[in-house]
Each structure stands twice: as structure tokens, then as C-alpha cells.
Amino acid sequence: MDAKNLKKFEKEMNTCIRCAYCFEECPVIEQKGWDTDGARGKVALSYGLLSGDLEPTQSIADKLFQCTLCRNCESKCPSGVEVCDIITSARADLVEKGYASDIHNTVIKNIKETGNIYGDTEVMAPLQEGEVPLFVGCQYLSRPNKTKKYIKILEKLGINVKVGREICCGFPMEVLGFKEDFEEYKSRFTELYPHQTAITFCPTCTVFLKEGHEIDAKHVLQVILEKIPEGNLGMKATFHDPCDFSRTLKIIDEPRQILKKLGVEIVEMKNNKGNSSCCGGGGGILMSDSKLSDDIALARIRQAIDTGADTLITTCPTCETVLKKAATQIKELEGKDIVVRNIEDIIWKGLA
Amino acid sequence: MVELDIEKLREIVGKDNVSDDIADLYVYSSDASVHQAMPSVVVRPGKTEEVQEILRYANQNKIPVIPRGAGSGMSGHTVPIDGGIVLDMKRMSRILEIRPEDLLCKVEPGVINDELNRALKPHGFFFAPMPSSGMICTIGGMIGTNASGNRAVKYGATRDVVLGLKVVLANGDLVTLGTNTKTDASGYQLARLIVGSEGTLGIVVEATLLISPLPKFKAMAIANFDKLEDAGNAISKVMSSGITPSMVELMDNVAITAVNKALGLGLPDVSAIIIFECNGMVKEAVDYEMNAITKICEEHNGSGIKMTDDPKEMARIYEGRKNLFPSLSRFGDGLVSTSLADDMAVPVSKIAVAVHEIHEIAKRNNVVMSAYGHCGSGLIHTKILMDPTKESQWEDAKKAVAETYEFVRSIGGTTSGEHGIALSKAPAMKIERKDSLEMMRTIKRALDPNNILNPHKMMDAPDDWTTATKLRYNVRGGQ
Numbered sequence: 001m002d003a004k005n006l007k008k009f010e011k012e013m014n015t016c017i018r019c020a021y022c023f024e025e026c027p028v029i030e031q032k033g034w035d036t037d038g039a040r041g042k043v044a045l046s047y048g049l050l051s052g053d054l055e056p057t058q059s060i061a062d063k064l065f066q067c068t069l070c071r072n073c074e075s076k077c078p079s080g081v082e083v084c085d086i087i088t089s090a091r092a093d094l095v096e097k098g099y100a101s102d103i104h105n106t107v108i109k110n111i112k113e114t115g116n117i118y119g120d121t122e123v124m125a126p127l128q129e130g131e132v133p134l135f136v137g138c139q140y141l142s143r144p145n146k147t148k149k150y151i152k153i154l155e156k157l158g159i160n161v162k163v164g165r166e167i168c169c170g171f172p173m174e175v176l177g178f179k180e181d182f183e184e185y186k187s188r189f190t191e192l193y194p195h196q197t198a199i200t201f202c203p204t205c206t207v208f209l210k211e212g213h214e215i216d217a218k219h220v221l222q223v224i225l226e227k228i229p230e231g232n233l234g235m236k237a238t239f240h241d242p243c244d245f246s247r248t249l250k251i252i253d254e255p256r257q258i259l260k261k262l263g264v265e266i267v268e269m270k271n272n273k274g275n276s277s278c279c280g281g282g283g284g285i286l287m288s289d290s291k292l293s294d295d296i297a298l299a300r301i302r303q304a305i306d307t308g309a310d311t312l313i314t315t316c317p318t319c320e321t322v323l324k325k326a327a328t329q330i331k332e333l334e335g336k337d338i339v340v341r342n343i344e345d346i347i348w349k350g351l352a
Numbered sequence: 353m354v355e356l357d358i359e360k361l362r363e364i365v366g367k368d369n370v371s372d373d374i375a376d377l378y379v380y381s382s383d384a385s386v387h388q389a390m391p392s393v394v395v396r397p398g399k400t401e402e403v404q405e406i407l408r409y410a411n412q413n414k415i416p417v418i419p420r421g422a423g424s425g426m427s428g429h430t431v432p433i434d435g436g437i438v439l440d441m442k443r444m445s446r447i448l449e450i451r452p453e454d455l456l457c458k459v460e461p462g463v464i465n466d467e468l469n470r471a472l473k474p475h476g477f478f479f480a481p482m483p484s485s486g487m488i489c490t491i492g493g494m495i496g497t498n499a500s501g502n503r504a505v506k507y508g509a510t511r512d513v514v515l516g517l518k519v520v521l522a523n524g525d526l527v528t529l530g531t532n533t534k535t536d537a538s539g540y541q542l543a544r545l546i547v548g549s550e551g552t553l554g555i556v557v558e559a560t561l562l563i564s565p566l567p568k569f570k571a572m573a574i575a576n577f578d579k580l581e582d583a584g585n586a587i588s589k590v591m592s593s594g595i596t597p598s599m600v601e602l603m604d605n606v607a608i609t610a611v612n613k614a615l616g617l618g619l620p621d622v623s624a625i626i627i628f629e630c631n632g633m634v635k636e637a638v639d640y641e642m643n644a645i646t647k648i649c650e651e652h653n654g655s656g657i658k659m660t661d662d663p664k665e666m667a668r669i670y671e672g673r674k675n676l677f678p679s680l681s682r683f684g685d686g687l688v689s690t691s692l693a694d695d696m697a698v699p700v701s702k703i704a705v706a707v708h709e710i711h712e713i714a715k716r717n718n719v720v721m722s723a724y725g726h727c728g729s730g731l732i733h734t735k736i737l738m739d740p741t742k743e744s745q746w747e748d749a750k751k752a753v754a755e756t757y758e759f760v761r762s763i764g765g766t767t768s769g770e771h772g773i774a775l776s777k778a779p780a781m782k783i784e785r786k787d788s789l790e791m792m793r794t795i796k797r798a799l800d801p802n803n804i805l806n807p808h809k810m811m812d813a814p815d816d817w818t819t820a821t822k823l824r825y826n827v828r829g830g831q
Contacts, residue, residue: 014688014740014825015681018384020424024487033396033442034376035423041379048378051826059375078675079689080614080682 001097005089005179006050009082013047016040016081022073025271027278027296028066036063039073039083046090061099064090066292068285069175070243070278091177103287104176112185115167118142126151130162133195135217137205138168139317146317150201150220150344156351157227161199166192171208176284182212189213199223201344203244203251203316204282219245221315224347225254231262231350237341238267238309240300240323241276242316250274255315255343262350264313269303277303279314281322297326298333305336315343356392356415361437364405369396369443380420380430380438381824385691386740386817387428387775388824391418391438398443400518400526400557407555408524410437410804418806419551421462421493424485426691427768428775429496429550433808433821441492444557447471456515456532457563461492461556477563480507483770484674495556497772498548502673505591505728506598506631507564509770511547518558519546522800532560545795550772551806553799567631569638570598571661572669573646575654576622580604583624584704586652587727590628591700593648595641599629600728601673604707606683606737607724614679617672620656624707626727627673629666680722680735687720687737692776693753696760697730697769709759710734717752719745731769740825750818757784775820778813785811 006013022039023029029038036045042064048054064087073083094100100108110119116138123141126148134154140147154161170189173182190213198217200206209217239259245251252273256266271277280286280296301323304312312327314320324340331337362370371377372393382388392415397403410417416436423430432438445462452475459468465486468479482501483489489499495517500509507513516530530536530543546553577583587600603611603626608619619625626649630641646657660666680689698706707723710732714721725733736752738745757767757780767773767780782789792811796803803812814820 017678017681017689018382019485019678020422020488021485021678023422036376036379044379044382045375054374054378057374059373063375078614078678
């Protein structure tokens with residue numbers, strides 16, 4: 001096949017010496033167990049598609065889409081192979097050959113037609129004038145109460161944000177293999193969001209505003225940390241680092257410092273900070289393989305329960321949703337209790 | 353080979369543990385070596401009885417069976433040169449017993465080295481062979497290749513710590529070999545024969561392993577050398593002085609450059625460094641040995657010797673060494689690390705001359721070769737850094753590999769110290785061990801008359817490694 005996206009990564013794929021160090025703690029390989037499921041397997045399949053050893057098939061596409069893009073493999077790879085770029089490039093070549101799943105096609109169509117991943121024409125940003133540009137993002141636009149809460153927190157801390165009409169940052173296009181669509185879409189995005197800076201709520205949007213749009217994006221917690229007063233919540237909780245937060249943006253200490261200031265004692269999970277385990281919500285599998293996503297989330301929630309804390313706090317709306325579902329499942333399966341909350345709830349309570 | 357009865361295999365291990373899908377076959381067609389050949393099916397057994405049934409079926413139908421752990425072997429051990437069944441053993445991953453009072457544990461072959469050590473730690477024990485790939489390599493794979501790692505200098509290789517094995521033979525029979533004791537003079541030492549047999553004589557389904565008490569004290573140091581031969585001579589002197597270090601690692605300048613580039617370790621830009629470690633139960637004894645090694649290094653012009661017993665700093669140094677092999681792929685633009693001529697061993701006094709010659713061979717053949725490794729036990733790792741997409745580079749590599757092994761033989765060394773032979777080292781081993789090839793083949797024929805167990809490897813492998821299988825790289829010709 002004409003693997004035009006993968007072609008750029010031939011040298012990178014040769015750099016992978018197939019040592020399998022990426023097996024360690026790969027959330028997909030931990031659940032499924034085949035070598036094919038790990039980063040090495042996915043790089044090998046990508047290389048096969050590029051070299052012509054392999055013709056695309058549905059099963060190859062399925063394997064390449066069964067990845068949360070959590071970057072655990074990249075953090076474990078001593079050769080520094082850009083595994084996620086290779087996988088998203090393979091996805092792009094497969095999508096061009098017609099191997100996008102129906103659900104992924106629908107999401108992309110939704111973005112193009114309505115400007116959000118849900119295809120919901122009612123989803124609207126809470127428009128307001130202000131000094132600092134804010135990018136809300138699809139996940140928070142669909143959770144208006146959370147958005148309002150964050151904006152009010154910022155107001156309380158003396159930060160007056162400006163919210164305009166906005167559309168999806170386009171991240172799903174990039175990671176689900178619709179790279180060409182993104183190139184066309186990018187100018188639409190820039191038209192509506194012409195700013196060079198942004199405060200963001202969603203870790204993934206933060207990453208993609210930086211990488212896909214060259215915008216100097218700052219996650220809201222980085223802004224809040226500078227201004228948060230001392231609190232006295234007297235809580236004990238564990239903290240889940242979203243992959244985009246700890247591995248991509250390297251935002252590790254900020255949420256912990258905020259929680260500590262508010263009087264929350266953090267009990268770390270076995271995998272924490274830069275070595276955090278994925279929640280199972282990334283890379284598109286939440287939409288296309290909910291069983292795999294659920295299984296990964298259950299493994300993570302078990303780690304949280306093992307800490308003895310009764311609350312898990314996170315900073316990403318997708319992680320929150322996926323882990324809340326896992327908490328419900330673990331209650332049903334094993335009778336164990338843990339409450340999953342997003343950090344803005346805790347900050348709101350701490351500032352009250 | 354008869355057509356495989358996939359349904360039969362599904363009946364044995366369950367449908368979710370058998371795949372003849374192209375995606376799985378392709379991924380299981382290669383490992384960390386340069387080789388590639390497609391299996392007919394991948395099967396993941398979960399228990400001994402399943403392995404027995406698979407082998408009975410395969411033996412009756414003369415179908416090759418290739419056991420595979422993490423698939424991190426560098427010589428093509430798990431590459432199914434004749435197709436057949438690849439047995440992914442990672443589902444058999446139970447730690448069956450830990451008996452500190454007997455200094456042993458019993459495990460299934462899919463247990464990962466680091467996981468075993470995590471389980472042993474609360475008991476105050478550890479499993480000594482510690483390859484750099486410990487976080488992913490399986491005990492079964494370590495037994496197959498007689499793996500060792502950087503602490504072999506004190507504790508020995510896998511063969512030295514395997515007390516007993518349960519092995520499924522080619523005809524499906526289950527045999528118990530060896531015993532539970534460190535000393536054993538009861539007949540042929542067949543468990544020791546299985547270790548390092550690369551899956552050609554039987555499939556290991558359980559291992560009884562010797563474990564060691566965790567040392568209470570440990571210290572590590574790095575010594576810098578402007579001349580490679582000084583470093584080599586220092587190692588030889590240390591090893592013959594009566595000191596028993598727990599690690600003596602050499603890194604040449606190519607390795608230092610690569611690891612600094614990939615991992616930002618900030619090691620000094622010198623000809624060679626030696627990392628050494630001593631451990632034990634008595635602090636004064638550890639200090640004494642560390643000081644004695646330091647003195648020997650200084651006598652051999654070692655400089656900037658930094659000693660530490662800070663666990664964090666020791667872990668940082670160890671991480672750098674552990675990740676060296678994959679880091680080599682970041683040495684230079686367009687050059688990637690290929691697993692060739694990767695683990696020869698030489699008499700300890702010959703390390704300096706061997707490393708020097710390796711660099712000369714690389715220069716003559718238009719490739720870059722690093723030299724590093726567990727030199728306290730005479731083991732030298734080299735990797736060939738080359739552009740694997742160019743046909744001419746494979747010709748260069750072929751010459752460099754042949755010249756390297758010829759030199760190693762000439763100084764009394766051996767082809768493989770810890771990674772095993774399989775395909776890419778078979779031509780060299782066949783020259784080195786020409787007197788014992790027929791004995792090896794006789795043993796193989798006796799235990800596996802239908803030649804189904806990892807066939808055409810080691811003594812039976814093709815004479816030209818470059819054409820033994822398809823190379824797994826996209827080789828296009830050109831200079």
C-alpha cells in the first residue's frame with residue numbers, strides 16, 4: 001500500500017531494536033497478553049505495511065487502533081522511538097484505505113459538521129468578555145456545570161477569562177488517522193480561535209493546542225497554583241495522573257501542590273507521576289473498544305483501592321468518566337468503594 | 353509439513369489462545385534479532401497438560417514447535433525458520449513456591465525476572481541472574497539461552513542457579529530433571545543440559561531455582577580511563593586479585609556517547625569507563641573490596657573515581673548501563689543498532705586486546721561497533737551500528753561479524769557468552785565447536801527424532817546467517 005504517512009518514520013522504525021522493553025506496564029498488553037498488542041508489535045505491523053510485507057487487513061487495523069496512546073511505551077523506550085507518531089501515521093494510512101471504524105467516522109463527521117465530537121448543535125461555549133483567552137474544549141463544553149465552576153474559581157482567584165465561540169481543537173482527527181482532514185480543518189479553528197495563548201481545562205486539548213496549533217497553552221491548574229490560598233479540607237485521597245498531563249506535558253507537581261495547599265493528603269498509587277497507568281480512555285478505544293477500555297480502567301481503579309484512600313482525584317474529564325464507571329463496576333464485582341472526583345470539585349470545595 | 357489442524361489446537365488451549373491471523377503471525381515472525389520467518393500459528397498454553405497435548409499432536413504430524421518468552425532474543429531463537437507452531441509461554445506465569453529456608457523457588461517459565469525478584473524481596477532473597485531486560489524477560493527464555501547479566505561475575509549464570517526442571521519432551525512426555533539441592537551427583541546433569549539448549553530438546557514448564565540472600569550493603573563506583581588497554585588490564589587485575597565484585601562493567605567511547613545522547617547521563621568523554629560494584633553482609637568487607645578495586649584502577653591510570661552507596665545514585669548508574677543496548681540506536685544519524693556479534697566471551701586478560709581489535713574491524717568494514725559488557729566475566733557485548741536499508745551494509749556487517757569471531761577464537765574466546773546461538777551466531781559456533789557438533793546432533797536426534805523442537809537452530813542452522821531467513825529490515829540495495 002502507499003504508506004505515505006509511515007514513510008516519514010522509516011528511520012524511526014529501524015531505530016526500534018525490538019527489545020520489548022515497551023512491554024513493561026503497557027496497559028493493552030497487560031489486558032490482552034499477545035506480543036501483537038504491545039508497542040513493539042504495533043511498530044512491527046507498521047513497518048510491514050511500509051515495506052510491503054503486509055497488505056492492510058481489518059485485523060491489522062484493529063490492532064493498530066487498540067492503543068490508548070498513553071506514551072507509557074515511549075517512556076520505557078531507551079531508544080527514544082516515537083511510538084505514538086508511528087501508530088497515528090499507520091492509522092492515517094489505514095484510514096485512507098478505508099479502515100476507519102464507523103464510530104470514528106461519526107466522530108470526525110460530527111467535528112466537521114458541528115464543531116464538537118458529539119455532533120450536538122446545542123453545545124455552546126459560555127461566551128463572555130475578559131482579559132485572558134480561555135479554550136474550553138469539547139469535554140468541558142458538554143459539561144456546562146463543571147465549566148462554570150472552573151470559570152468561577154478563576155474569577156475568585158482574580159483571573160478574568162475571555163470565552164468566544166469555539167470548535168473542537170481537532171485532536172481526534174490527528175490521532176484517529178484523519179490527518180488530511182485536520183490540515184483542512186486547522187484554518188477553520190484558527191479563524192475562531194486567533195489567539196496565541198490559551199488557558200485550558202482539558203489536558204489533551206492543552207497538548208494539542210501546543211503541538212497541533214503552536215498556541216502557548218497553559219493548563220488552568222498551572223495558573224491556579226500561583227494564586228491558590230491555603231485550605232483545610234482534611235481529606236485523604238489518591239491522585240490519578242492523566243497520561244497527557246504527566247508524560248506529555250510533564251505537569252506532575254502542580255496538582256499535588258494545589259491539593260496539599262487545600263489540605264488534601266495524597267496517598268500515591270503503585271504507578272504514579274511519570275509512571276502513571278492509563279485509565280483506558282485514550283487513543284480512541286473508549287469509542288471503538290469499550291471492553292478493553294473498561295478492563296484497563298478496572299486495573300487502574302484496583303490500584304487506587306489498594307492505597308486505602310476512599311477518594312480518587314484526577315484532572316481530566318475523560319479519565320474521570322472512565323474511572324467513575326470502573327468504580328461502579330468494582331463496587332458490583334468486589335464490593336469495594338471508591339469515589340472518583342475531578343480536581344475542580346475539590347478546589348471549589350476548598351475555596352468555599 | 354501437514355496442514356495444521358487449528359481446531360485441534362483450539363480444543364487444547366481454548367479459542368482465544370490460538371491465532372493464525374496475519375497480524376499475529378507477522379509480529380511473531382521476528383524477535384530482537386535481524387531474522388524474520390512466518391509461523392503457521394501462534395498458541396498460548398496455560399498449563400503443562402496443554403503443552404504435552406500440543407507436543408503429542410505436533411510430534412505425530414511432524415510440525416515444528418518453537419517456544420517463545422518475551423521474544424527479546426538477539427540471535428533468532430524464536431524465529432520459526434520452518435514455520436510451524438510458535439508457543440507463547442507467557443501465560444504460564446505462576447510463582448509456585450518460595451522456600452527461603454531451602455534457598456529455592458519454583459516457577460513457571462512465563463514468570464518475568466523482575467516480578468520474581470519483587471516476590472522474593474519480602475523474604476530477603478533475590479534471583480541472581482539479572483539481564484538488562486529483566487523487566488520483560490521470562491525465566492523460560494533465560495533458561496533457553498543460559499542468560500546471565502551483570503551480576504554473573506559473582507553469582508554465576510542461569511545454568512548455575514537452575515537446580516531442577518520439569519520438561520515436556522518432543523513426544524509429549526513430562527520428565528523431572530535435577531533436584532532441590534545445590535549439590536547433585538546423581539547421574540547425567542540433564543537439567544544443566546536443557547539450560548542453553550534454546551528450545552531444541554524440550555519445553556520447560558517448571559523450574560526450581562537457587563535464590564540468594566539480599567546483601568545488606570552495596571557500593572558502586574565509576575572509574576575513567578584514557579586508554580582502553582588500561583581499563584582492560586585493570587579488570588584482569590581485579591578479577592585475579594581474590595576480590596569478588598558483584599558487577600564489573602566496561603563501556604567504550606561509542607557506548608558512552610550513545611548513552612549520553614539517548615539518556616543524558618553526562619558520563620565523561622573518555623576512551624572507557626569501568627562501573628564496579630561490591631556487595632555483602634558486612635559493611636567493612638564491602639568497603640575493603642571497593643577500596644582495593646579503586647587502588648587497582650588508580651594503578652592502571654584510572655581517574656575521577658567516584659564511589660557511592662547512595663541507592664538513588666546507584667540506581668541512576670545502573671539504569672544507564674541497563675538501557676545501553678537500545679540506546680546505541682541513537683549513536684549517530686542513519687545508523688541503527690543491529691543485534692550481531694553481540695555477546696562473545698574472552699579470557700579476562702584478553703579484554704583490552706579484544707576491544708581494540710573490534711574497533712579496528714569496524715573501521716575496516718565501514719560500520720561502527722561498540723564494546724561494552726560484563727567484562728569481569730570476560731563477556732563483551734558489541735552491536736553493529738549500520739544503515740540496515742542498504743544491501744552493501746549487510747555485506748560489510750557479514751565481514752565484520754566473521755572477522756570478529758575469528759579473532760575471538762584466536763585468543764581462546766567463545767562465540768556466545770550469554771545470548772545463545774540460534775541463527776546469526778551458528779556459522780561461528782560451528783567453526784568454534786567443530787569437535788562437538790556431532791555429539792550435539794546425536795543428543796538432538798535421541799530426544800527429538802522427528803526434529804520438531806525449534807529445528808534448524810544452533811548446530812543445525814544454515815551456514816550463512818544473512819540468508820538463513822529473510823532479514824527483517826527493508827533492504828533496498830545501494831551504497
